[in-house]
Amino acid sequence: MRLDYGAATHVGLRRRENQDRHVARSDLFAVADGVGSHRGGGTAAGIAAEILAEAERVESLDQLIALVGTVNEAILEAAKDDPRLFETSTTLCVLAHVGRSRLAACNVGDSRLYALYRGGLSQVSVDHTISENLRRDGIISAAEAVEHVDRHTLTRAVGLEPRVYVDGWELAAVGGTRFLLCSDGLSNEVPEPEIAEILRFADDPSDAASRLVQRAVRPGRGRDNATAVVVEVAGDPELDPSRPGQLVLGFHPAVAA
Amino acid sequence: MSDEGLTVFNGRYELLRRIGRGGMADVYLARDASLDRQVAVKVLFPEFANDPSFVERFRREAKAAANLNHPNIVGIYDWGQEQGTYYIVMEYVVGRNMADVLRSTGRLSGDRAAEIASDVAEALSSAHNAGLVHRxxxxxxxxxxxxxxxxxxxxxxxxxxxxxxxxxxxxIGSVMGTATYFSPEQAQDKALDGRSDLYSLGVVLYELIVGKPPFSAETSTAVAVKHVQERPLPPSLLGVGIVESLEAIILKLLAKNPAKRYPRADDLRADLQRYLAGAHSIGAPPARAGTADRAAARPSAAPGPTSTPRTGSVAMSGPRSGPAATPDPRTGSVAASGRPRTGSVATPGRPRAGPVAMSGRPRTGPVAAAPPPGGGPPTGSTAQVPAAPGSGQGPPQQFVPPAYYYEEVHRSDGWKRALLMMLGLGALVVVLVVLGVTFYESLGLDDDNGTDAPAASESVALIDVPDVLGLNYADADAQLRSIGLVPEPSYQVNTGQPENTVIAQSPPAGQRIDEGTTVALTVSQGETPTVPPVRGRNRVDATDILRSAGYEVIVIEGASQAEAGIVVGQEPSSNTELAPGEAVTITVSTGPGQIFVPDLRGQTLSQAFQTLIEQGFRVGERREPSTTVEEGQIIDTDPPHGWPVSSGLEVFVIISDGPPLVAIPDVQGLLFDTGKLAVERAGLVVGIVTFEPVEPGSTDVGRILAQTPPPNLEVSAETPVDVVVGEVSETEGDQVDPPEGEDTETGGGDQTGAGETGADQTESDPGNSG
Incomplete structure (x- = not known):
């Protein structure tokens, strides 16, 4: 099984520094969005990207989650030596090929993993924000959630506490599926129907990634750094007999790493 | 915009000249050409104008502030964008800010400072009621x-x-320059509500009276830390002449814990007004409620000391002795208790705000109004969940939003050290009681004249006033009532008459008055002891003397010329009549040179004891739970380190008992993140997380299904709480949806979130869960 991929990032129109980092190698893809307005945010995301880029191939969801734990420790360790990094942290959304027709994904924070699967777009990851928690508890509606005062307040981030809780998914690698990993600077600026359309009609993952980012930083938008990594499972969906109808095989919320 | 040439904003506001420069904006005097009036225009610095999220909030808040219409608030007229920046148009006030005033004229009198603070409190009250915290x-x-x-x-x-x-x-520090006025919750970046402004106002009041703020340091951070950790020195200990009641108000405002401050700006204002009235009312009592009202409010009968309630602005006047008067429900703080040291002194008389309401986030109204946590998950699909409370019941709206979303982890750090503040409040009550007595007497006198019946009128039902002199009050009361008159007693002590005897009446016997008219009776109250003189005695003797005379004793310490340990003041002063059981406050000198309690933290017990003994203190020890200090180690002393005291005082070394026991919250049914916040808020940590498969698409995915130890068990802090969380397992079923059952397979997924993602989200903030 082969994965095709492409990535794009842009500082946006209003920010001076791009605190988004991403990783795109043949078997592992990630987006990290630094948290905090000071240098520390970019640094935390940078540490995450560096570790993931150089990590050995992961062969299971557990290994992937352990890798997030490694990142968490590294950021905390760096902050110990540099007071400017105190309480800086990063979101982290990762997709990895873990063997045969299996993918693993994990997420901490409010970067997102979307899947365009059999023509329909769905958000696989769950945002770790207070407003999303309130929405899932039925206290506020989806419409209220996007306006909510705490919509940016993360309940989890990497590099904040000694133990980080990671959401993990086991995913089927079904030919033709396109995945999007993106920072909130993209998902906030491009409505989901547009994301779906771009993913569906772009020539290839690189084309999709750059179109999505361009869309996010169009005039009048682009209020934040925007990053997209698009991954496509090579192969014709019709010819792929593996477990039809299933994309998400398992979801393990809040695994300690 | 430049200072030269005429810059015009919105074709309307002509900037005349720059009149100020703040941390975020320049302020110009301008002319509003449309209305031909002078206005002030505040022009944001470009670095703020370029931050769209800031501008959006700025706009929103300017809008909210523009809706505040109050004489004590500088009015906001307009706002807009021009030449790449943003500006606000506001009322142009010709005057000086208090910082300038303080610089040029030095510190203010307590009365003037209280007047100003009272007006500020009024402004705050208006803003807080509109959901706006000044910050x-x-x-x-x-x-x-x-x-x-x-x-x-x-x-x-x-x-x-x-x-x-x-x-x-x-x-904020870098923008605003200083943390001088930060509330502790602000310094810790906790949720704020109006009580944060009250703290800051306390700092202002302190500074106005003392001439310098309660906490200063070289860096903002150090100041902020002091706001969180250190207690302010009472102004009276700094040699500032201040009435104790005002000092108590200030110290109450400066309470670290918002719940210990005034609940609302109105309550502060009431106390300041009361202080101001009290300071001036002895000679000139404020207007009183009408006779009829008083008669109606009067208790139906009863001999002996009565707690005659007086309404309106005379809330201070209480009975001189006997049972405590009814606490004034509007303030509850210092108003009406006739007895110092009772719970009503420190406890606000109105219901405490719940934990959620305390978060002070006005925009979350519907959430904030909801009851505390404990309910089940929102939908009915959770029947298979073991031990999930309330599962399967009720529509989503009935889900009880957990307070944990909004409340920070609060660790009680031995904060019972409010001892001195309590003393201050106690003293305040004493002062008020004393004032009340004096005041009452002046009223009583006034009554005698003021309630004289009008001369005989032509009305039909005229009654002959009977002679009740010499009668027992109960009999006099009954007799007057039986013929339609309303007796109103006042009491006098040391009359030489038996207790409860009517010794004077007005109008006198034989006069003809209207039915329903009040007859003022002066009733003998027997002998009331007077306060013995203790000034000049040492503290122990003075306390013994006062106690043996039946008084409670409140000790306040302060530096003075007198030798340490000598009583240099007493309140009420000697030979003042005071019923036994009341409190006498004595001021004990700490000597001309102050000694400060040494910092013993980190020392071994024997080292600490030796240090104290060497410095002439008597030594006691006490144990308290602590989450931050290891068991057996020294937390601090009481009085705390750095506190100015007299030599020979007993200093208690407070030794950590280890972490206090905390009750385990019920987190079953909560989303993991919410449950984790709840656990951490209780001072516990999340332990081992295990998973249990649940139906794909069920709302139990990501929820806590079970917990160990169970809810309500009391354990030591930092105890791990293990939880079982619902997951979707690969082995479950063969049709697996993404979490929450969101559309995966159909084109309908395209619509998910359509039109909802255009929010003006521009940044990610770290959660406060740590």
Missing amino acids: DIKLGNIIVSDDGQVKVADFGIATALARRTGDNLTH
């Missing part, structure tokens, strides 16, 4: 206009700033 109350934002009006400036702007980013201290 930046400081001398520079309080303006006294040339015609004497006190005005509070910059409502809403600080809010916009504070929300600019998730980070807190450094940022």
Whole structure:
């Protein structure tokens, strides 16, 4: 099984520094969005990207989650030596090929993993924000959630506490599926129907990634750094007999790493 | 915009000249050409104008502030964007801000400071009622206009700033320059409500009276830390002449715990007014409620000391002895208790705000109004969940939003050290009681004259006033009532008459008066002891003397010329009549040179004891639970280190008992993140997380299904709570949806979130869960 991929990032129109980092190698893809307005945010995301880029191939969801734990420790360790990094942290959304027709994904924070699967777009990851928690508890509606005062307040981030809780998914690698990993600077600026359309009609993952980012930083938008990594499972969906109808095989919320 | 040439904003506001420069904006005097009036225009610095999220909040808050219409608030007229920046148009106030006033004229009298604070409190009350917290109350934002009006400036702007980013201290510090007026919760970046402004106002009041703020240090951070950790020195200990009641008000405002401050700005204002009235009312009592009202409010009968309630502005006048008067429910703080040291002194008389309401986030109204946690998950699909409370019941709206979303982890850090403040409040009550007595007497006198019946009128039912002199009051009362008159007693002591005897009446016997008229009776109250003189005695003797005379003793310490340990003041003064059981406050000198309690933290017990003994203290020890200090180690002393005291005082070394026991919260049914916040808020940690498969698409995915130990068990802090969380397992079923059952397979997924993702999200803030 082969994965095709492409990535794009842009500082946006209003920010001076791009605190988004991403990783795109043949078997592992990630987006990290630094948290905090000071240098520390970019640094935390940078540490995450560096570790993931150089990590050995992961062969299971557990290994992937352990890798997030490694990142968490590294950021905390760096902050110990540099007071400017105190309480800086990063979101982290990762997709990895873990063997045969299996993918693993994990997420901490409010970067997102979307899947365009059999023509329909769905958000696989769950945002770790207070407003999303309130929405899932039925206290506020989806419409209220996007306006909510705490919509940016993360309940989890990497590099904040000694133990980080990671959401993990086991995913089927079904030919033709396109995945999007993106920072909130993209998902906030491009409505989901547009994301779906771009993913569906772009020539290839690189084309999709750059179109999505361009869309996010169009005039009048682009209020934040925007990053997209698009991954496509090579192969014709019709010819792929593996477990039809299933994309998400398992979801393990809040695994300690 | 430049200072030269005429810059016109919106074709309407002609900038005349720059009149000020703040941390975020220049302020110009301008002319509003449309209305031909002078206005002030505040022009944001470009670095703020370029941050769209800031501008958006700025706009929103400016809008909210513009809706505040109050004489004590600088009015906001307009706002807009011009030449790549943003501006606010506001009322132009000719006057000086309090920082300038303080600089040029030095510290203010307590009365003047209280007047100003009272006006600020009125402004705050109006803003808080509108859901707006100022967040930046400081001398520079309080303006006294040339015609004497006190005005509070910059409502809403600080809010916009504070929300600019998730980070807190450094940022606000760098923008605003100083943390001098930060409330402890502000310094810790906790949720704020109006009580934060009250703290800042306390700092202002302190500074106005003392001449310097309660806490200062070289860096903002150090100041902020002091706001969180250190207690302010009472102004009286700094050699400032201040009435104890006002000092108690200030110390109450400066309480670290918002719940210990005034619940509302109105309550502060009431106390300040009461202080102001008290300071001046002895000679000139404020207007009283009408006779009829008083008669109606009067208890139906009863001999002996009565707690005659007086309404309206005379809330201070209490009975001189006997049972405590009814606490005034509007203030509850210092108003009406006739007895010092009772719970009602420190406890606000109105219901405490719940934990959620305390978060002070006005925009989350519907959430904030909800009851505490404990309910089940929102939908009915959870029947298979073991032990999930309330599962399967009720529509989503009935889900009880957990308070944990909003409340920070609060660790009680031995904060019972409010001892001295309690003393201050106790003293305040004593003062009020004393004032009340004096006041009451002046009223009583007034009654004798003021309630004289009018001369005989032509009305039909005229009654002959009977002679009740010499009667027992109960009999006199009954007799007067039986013929339609209303007796109103006042009491006099040391009359030489038996107790409860009517010794004077007005109108006198034989006069003809209308039915329903009040007859003032002076009733003998027997002998009341007087306060023995203790000034000049040592503390122990003085306390013994007062106690053996039946008084409670409140000790206040202060530096003085007198030798340490000598009583240099007493209140009430000697030979004042005072019923046994009341409190006498004595001021004990700490000597001309102050000694400070040494910092013993980190020392071994024997080292600590030796240090104290060497410095002439008597030594006691006490144990308290602590989450931060290891068991057996020294937490601090009581009085705490750095506190000025007299030699020979007993200093208690407070030794940690280890972490206190805390009750385990019920987190079953909560989303993991919410449950984790709840656990951490209780001072516990999340332990092992295990998973249990649940139906794909069920709302139990990501929820806590079970917990160990169970809820309500009391354990030591930091105990791990293991939880079982619902997951979707690969082995479950063969049709697996993404979490939440969101559309995966159909084109319908395209619509998910359509039109909902265009929010103006521009940044990610770290959660406060740590």
